[in-house]
Amino acid sequence: MNKSKVIVVDDEAIVRAGLENWLSCDYQVVSFDGASAFLDAFNQFEFEDAITTCILLDFQMPGMNGVELQQALKAMNAEFPIIFMSGNAQQVDIIDAWRGGAVDFILKPFTPAQISGAIETQFKRYQQNRPNRPISDSKPFIHIPITKREAEVLLLLGNGSQQAEVANILGISVRTVKMYRSFLKNKLGLNTLAELVRFCGQYEESIKKIAEKD
Numbered sequence: 001m002n003k004s005k006v007i008v009v010d011d012e013a014i015v016r017a018g019l020e021n022w023l024s025c026d027y028q029v030v031s032f033d034g035a036s037a038f039l040d041a042f043n044q045f046e047f048e049d050a051i052t053t054c055i056l057l058d059f060q061m062p063g064m065n066g067v068e069l070q071q072a073l074k075a076m077n078a079e080f081p082i083i084f085m086s087g088n089a090q091q092v093d094i095i096d097a098w099r100g101g102a103v104d105f106i107l108k109p110f111t112p113a114q115i116s117g118a119i120e121t122q123f124k125r126y127q128q129n130r131p132n133r134p135i136s137d138s139k140p141f142i143h144i145p146i147t148k149r150e151a152e153v154l155l156l157l158g159n160g161s162q163q164a165e166v167a168n169i170l171g172i173s174v175r176t177v178k179m180y181r182s183f184l185k186n187k188l189g190l191n192t193l194a195e196l197v198r199f200c201g202q203y204e205e206s207i208k209k210i211a212e213k214d
Contacts (some may be wrong), residue, residue, distance in 0.1 A: 003028045005051050009038050010058035022112045035064035054122050059086035081122040105194040142206050151210035153180040158200025
């Protein structure tokens with residue numbers, strides 16, 4: 001039986017070697033030292049229906065960066081689950097990646113368990129949403145145990161506003177914004193910016209519903 005395929009695109013040789021060692025027992029692993037090398041080899045790939053494929057993509061690389069490669073693949077109608085990796089991405093970078101269709105964003109240094117868990121999650125999602133199953137663009141409504149003000153803060157942070165901007169928009173202090181950020185962390189387990197942005201993207205309609213309450 002064919003193993004699922006993981007494509008690694010990262011300019012650091014030590015990262016590529018580590019990922020290949022960690023993942024090769026469970027997956028087919030192909031690695032490239034940059035976006036150009038990946039695109040040069042792209043037409044040689046055989047993306048068979050029976051082989052699910054995921055891309056581990058470094059965010060910051062010489063030449064074409066990760067988001068630019070993501071955009072290039074989308075223009076080629078070659079859309080695969082992309083898990084971004086970065087050691088020092090800024091808030092706007094993470095948001096750009098999510099808006100471009102990234103499925104996860106992992107900060108370096110990471111552990112083998114973090115990478116394996118993220119990949120396994122994406123392959124499970126693929127199996128649940130195979131082409132022969134109806135796919136809906138609508139996002140699920142869920143119950144979220146937060147207040148109206150917490151929802152307003154969550155939406156603004158999740159869409160790229162800095163804490164000072166959130167304070168200005170809502171007419172509150174930065175200290176109060178930080179307090180609400182702490183509440184969101186404790187209530188929803190949103191410990192990192194990547195987790196917050198991802199949650200906001202997944203459940204934006206549900207959050208808006210809370211924020212719009214009278």
